[in-house]
Amino acid sequence: MPPRLIPVASGRAVRDQLRAHALNHLGAWADEPWPGDHVAKVGKKIFAFLGGEGQDVSVGVKLPRSLLFARTQAFVTKMGYGMDKSGWVIARFGKGETVPVELLRSWIDESYETVAATALPKRARTSAKPPVRASAAKAAAKRTRAR
Numbered sequence: 001m002p003p004r005l006i007p008v009a010s011g012r013a014v015r016d017q018l019r020a021h022a023l024n025h026l027g028a029w030a031d032e033p034w035p036g037d038h039v040a041k042v043g044k045k046i047f048a049f050l051g052g053e054g055q056d057v058s059v060g061v062k063l064p065r066s067l068l069f070a071r072t073q074a075f076v077t078k079m080g081y082g083m084d085k086s087g088w089v090i091a092r093f094g095k096g097e098t099v100p101v102e103l104l105r106s107w108i109d110e111s112y113e114t115v116a117a118t119a120l121p122k123r124a125r126t127s128a129k130p131p132v133r134a135s136a137a138k139a140a141a142k143r144t145r146a147r
Contacts, residue, residue: 018105019050021105022048025116036053042116046115048061048108052092058091058092059108060091062086063088064114073091075092077092087114091104
């Protein structure tokens with residue numbers, strides 16, 4: 001299935017959709033640390049910058065896996081403030097440009113996973129994992145006792 005592309009004639013709707021997606025992650029919350037700058041945080045750390053005004057859309061994310069691919073995209077630039085050295089990029093779209101919403105959602109997911117790995121307490125990260133089958137848990141406990 002081809003990625004879903006949305007023209008930025010509805011910039012506000014796209015921004016709202018991407019914000020909702022970012023805030024749907026475990027422990028995610030919205031903040032406005034600087035006037036007019038909307039971010040999604042997990043714990044105390046930012047995992048997505050979600051901006052733009054009027055019909056413009058911009059998304060800043062940290063991409064350890066997709067960074068090289070992201071930098072080949074015409075709509076992606078380095079983040080600035082030295083953050084690009086840590087794998088941060090920003091995707092910007094103006095009025096009339098097409099936004100690859102599914103791609104941006106996957107980048108938001110990747111950024112969340114990266115930042116949440118250190119921002120969330122270990123018990124919160126493990127609570128999101130699927131339950132372990134009883135037989136696997138018993139085998140792990142046996143190995144631990146055998147040591």
